[in-house]
Amino acid sequence: MNLNKKECLAMLLAGGQGARLGVLTNDVAKPAVPFGAKYRIIDFPLSNCINSGIDTIGVLTQYRPFELHQYIGNGQPWDLDRLNGGIFVLPPFMRAKSGEWYKGTANAIYQNIDFIDRYNPENVVLLSGDHIYKMDYAEMLAEHKKNHADCTIAVLDVTIEEASRFGIMELNKNGEVIAFEEKPKQPKSTKASMGIYIFTWEKLRKYLIEDENDKDSENDFGKNIIPNMLNDNQRMFGYQFEGYWKDVGTISSLWEANMDILHGTSGLNLGDDKWKIYCRNTAEPPHYVANSAVVSNSIITEGSIIYGTVKESVIFSSVTIGKGAYVEGAIIMPGAVIMDGADVRYSIVGWNAVIGKNAKIGETQPPSKAGEWKISVVGPDYKVADGQVVPANVMIGG
Amino acid sequence: MNSNTMSVIFASDNESHLNDLTLHRTTASLPFGGRYRLIDFVLSNLVYANITTIGIITRNNYSSLMDHIRMGRDWNLNRKNSGIAIFPPFVLNTAHDIYKGKIEALYSLRNFLEGAKEEYVVVTNSNIAFNIDFDEVEKFHHDKGADLTVLTHRTTDINPRKYVVSADKNNRITDVRFPIASDSDEQLSNLNIYYIKKDLLISLIDNAYAHGSYDFEKDILQKNLDNLYIMSYEVTGYVAVIDRIPSYFKHSMELLNMDVRNELFYKNATILTKVKDSVPTRYLDGANVHNSMIADGCVIDGTVENSILFRSVKVQKGAVIKNSIIMENGIIMENAKLNYVISDKDVIVQPTRELSGFESYPIVIVKGKIV
Numbered sequence: 001m002n003l004n005k006k007e008c009l010a011m012l013l014a015g016g017q018g019a020r021l022g023v024l025t026n027d028v029a030k031p032a033v034p035f036g037a038k039y040r041i042i043d044f045p046l047s048n049c050i051n052s053g054i055d056t057i058g059v060l061t062q063y064r065p066f067e068l069h070q071y072i073g074n075g076q077p078w079d080l081d082r083l084n085g086g087i088f089v090l091p092p093f094m095r096a097k098s099g100e101w102y103k104g105t106a107n108a109i110y111q112n113i114d115f116i117d118r119y120n121p122e123n124v125v126l127l128s129g130d131h132i133y134k135m136d137y138a139e140m141l142a143e144h145k146k147n148h149a150d151c152t153i154a155v156l157d158v159t160i161e162e163a164s165r166f167g168i169m170e171l172n173k174n175g176e177v178i179a180f181e182e183k184p185k186q187p188k189s190t191k192a193s194m195g196i197y198i199f200t201w202e203k204l205r206k207y208l209i210e211d212e213n214d215k216d217s218e219n220d221f222g223k224n225i226i227p228n229m230l231n232d233n234q235r236m237f238g239y240q241f242e243g244y245w246k247d248v249g250t251i252s253s254l255w256e257a258n259m260d261i262l263h264g265t266s267g268l269n270l271g272d273d274k275w276k277i278y279c280r281n282t283a284e285p286p287h288y289v290a291n292s293a294v295v296s297n298s299i300i301t302e303g304s305i306i307y308g309t310v311k312e313s314v315i316f317s318s319v320t321i322g323k324g325a326y327v328e329g330a331i332i333m334p335g336a337v338i339m340d341g342a343d344v345r346y347s348i349v350g351w352n353a354v355i356g357k358n359a360k361i362g363e364t365q366p367p368s369k370a371g372e373w374k375i376s377v378v379g380p381d382y383k384v385a386d387g388q389v390v391p392a393n394v395m396i397g398g
Numbered sequence: 399m400n401s402n403t404m405s406v407i408f409a410s411d412n413e414s415h416l417n418d419l420t421l422h423r424t425t426a427s428l429p430f431g432g433r434y435r436l437i438d439f440v441l442s443n444l445v446y447a448n449i450t451t452i453g454i455i456t457r458n459n460y461s462s463l464m465d466h467i468r469m470g471r472d473w474n475l476n477r478k479n480s481g482i483a484i485f486p487p488f489v490l491n492t493a494h495d496i497y498k499g500k501i502e503a504l505y506s507l508r509n510f511l512e513g514a515k516e517e518y519v520v521v522t523n524s525n526i527a528f529n530i531d532f533d534e535v536e537k538f539h540h541d542k543g544a545d546l547t548v549l550t551h552r553t554t555d556i557n558p559r560k561y562v563v564s565a566d567k568n569n570r571i572t573d574v575r576f577p578i579a580s581d582s583d584e585q586l587s588n589l590n591i592y593y594i595k596k597d598l599l600i601s602l603i604d605n606a607y608a609h610g611s612y613d614f615e616k617d618i619l620q621k622n623l624d625n626l627y628i629m630s631y632e633v634t635g636y637v638a639v640i641d642r643i644p645s646y647f648k649h650s651m652e653l654l655n656m657d658v659r660n661e662l663f664y665k666n667a668t669i670l671t672k673v674k675d676s677v678p679t680r681y682l683d684g685a686n687v688h689n690s691m692i693a694d695g696c697v698i699d700g701t702v703e704n705s706i707l708f709r710s711v712k713v714q715k716g717a718v719i720k721n722s723i724i725m726e727n728g729i730i731m732e733n734a735k736l737n738y739v740i741s742d743k744d745v746i747v748q749p750t751r752e753l754s755g756f757e758s759y760p761i762v763i764v765k766g767k768i769v
Contacts, residue, residue: 036678037678038677038678038694076471077673262680270677270678271677271680271695271697276675277675277677278675279675281673281675283668283669283670283671284663285431285432285433285653285659285663285669285691286431286432286433286691286692286693286694286706286707287679287691287692288654288656288659288690288691288692289687289688289689289690289691289692290688290689291688291689293687293688295681295685295687296681296682296683296685297681297682297683297685298680298681299677299678299679299680299681300678300679300681300692301678301679301694302433302693302694305656310681314678315678
């Protein structure tokens with residue numbers, strides 16, 4: 001029993017493999033993938049939680065969880081080392097008579113009903129570990145309560161072309177959800193679900209149990225829980241979000257989101273002191289830019305050493321860019337070494353990878369159509385030989 | 399493994415004369431190296447050697463130090479057994495006045511020293527940037543059968559207020575004195591770091607205090623050269639003693655040398671400091687940066703050469719910073735020009751202002767000032 005009842009608790013789905021990120025998620029779960037020179041993807045939902053006043057978070061892990069567990073630790077970097085509440089990693093576990101992997105998003109929460117019941121929350125926020133955005137869940141919760149909703153879904157306007165990739169909703173003039181379709185071929189609206197939900201716990205608990213008993217269910221929120229609640233005419237509302245949000249589940253979207261940090265117009269501002277993004281910091285001295293270096297329109301963090309040219313790039317910690325090396329439009333992850341004379345453009349170089357002397361990685365010509373860069377990826381720890389050429393749109397290593 | 403050594407750190411000292419840079423802070427909390435405070439170096443070295451029972455003695459201006467250290471978590475010193483304690487003056491009712499010297503200060507810490515389970519103690523100043531292994535010091539102390547080991551280093555940078563020592567070929571110290579004009583260029587300088595058995599320290603302190611003495615070097619070191627085995631452990635690696643503005647400037651600029659950085663930051667201990675969650679540094683179109691060390695959180699749209707920028711410094715378009723040190727939150731506005739300047743925290747240099755000092759005499763802009 002826990003007498004310290006929580007008004008709102010967050011459950012963060014962090015178990016996905018992120019197969020579309022290829023070699024980057026061979027050994028780590030997607031939420032642990034580095035982002036924005038010093039962060040990991042999971043830092044965004046975790047920081048949003050603490051900034052929103054949510055101090056009890058269950059992180060559901062399954063795929064390659066070790067790195068993620070180590071990174072989260074006791075939650076101290078996010079101020080989540082609490083006497084009552086805090087952060088809990090929840091991998092699948094054995095029970096007296098059974099035990100199974102998380103079959104789907106709904107099943108993952110179902111298997112942790114006991115955990116949630118310990119805090120007896122009125123509401124549960126359901127989050128994903130693969131989105132880059134800053135959002136005040138407290139405002140969304142206020143809407144949820146004002147509407148006496150059973151479920152509130154965060155909604156973002158997308159273009160009609162993008163709409164087929166999302167769960168698409170139709171809302172009435174009161175903001176009530178009247179229809180929901182997961183990845184529709186012919187979208188009827190441009191209101192996309194951001195994969196951020198607030199449920200009244202009592203109601204969600206009931207639907208999770210019903211869903212588990214339904215042998216035909218895929219145990220998925222988008223495919224089962226939301227449609228079931230809608231069919232039963234539960235009170236479901238959309239919560240309109242305006243601001244930067246990006247699903248970084250693919251190489252090109254991960255690359256774009258990193259580049260968005262460089263451009264003030266994108267709306268992704270990490271430098272807001274009132275909404276800090278927290279992360280586990282490395283203990284490295286400030287970065288050093290040598291006499292021979294040329295650096296512009298880039299972000300660089302501690303421990304890196306720059307001898308070459310860096311343009312329009314995101315440089316993580318402890319990276320070395322050698323003399324005469326040229327780096328443009330690239331994301332260079334922690335500990336990677338770009339050796340002298342190497343040329344790296346429109347690429348992602350994984351952590352601790354080495355690009356040999358005078359090697360050439362990625363697109364060398366401008367794209368035929370604006371915005372159509374084909375990103376090359378060098379996997380973590382991979383060594384590209386001296387002089388080796390890795391063309392555009394290629395993934396190596398892993 | 400648990401260490402059998404504890405430590406007492408002095409946050410300020412009588413040798414240092416850092417003038418405007420220590421108006422509002424102790425020497426220990428003087429910003430150094432883009433993101434550190436001076437005390438980070440000795441603290442990190444102690445933590446590396448698993449010395450985790452640490453008392454810090456302060457005298458005045460210690461709020462910045464308290465804010466920096468907090469519970470010691472960033473050095474992994476927030477422990478159940480051992481950990482860090484800060485002692486402001488007057489903390490014990492045995493002290494009648496703010497202490498005059500180390501002897502009185504250590505005397506007021508008698509309970510802390512006696513209460514700790516460790517048998518040995520490192521007594522140290524906090525004005526040195528270095529990266530040493532205290533395990534080696536401990537080993538030296540025992541191998542030599544020393545009663546008291548004094549850390550020293552050879553230097554030509556002689557501070558007239560600071561003791562130099564002479565040692566014989568077995569490293570036994572034969573003389574402790576102030577430098578004099580006829581001294582040769584290079585001297586063995588006392589680093590004010592001592593390794594000693596705790597019981598012996600307490601008895602020396604008790605005896606000195608009873609005689610009204612307060613100067614550790616004069617009243618304990620000098621007087622016991624014949625009675626005790628006082629040995630010199632010469633630190634041969636990189637040692638930056640920060641005791642005057644020129645030495646602060648010189649040693650800061652040495653950080654632009656890769657060999658110095660490698661030794662200071664990576665040789666033994668990882669140098670730990672307070673985490674501030676700054677964003678990565680952003681280079682804009684007008685950035686033109688050469689031979690400089692840049693901490694996180696900066697936004698650079700101007701020229702920076704041979705300089706050190708601390709966290710969250712803004713360099714606006716057309717600004718030119720050369721041979722300078724700009725501490726946290728400095729804003730150097732459009733077309734301002736700085737050469738040989740040390741700008742303390744929270745300084746604003748307005749557009750087109752020009753300031754130029756000399757290598758031997760850099761201009762110091764006091765914390766929070768607007769130029």
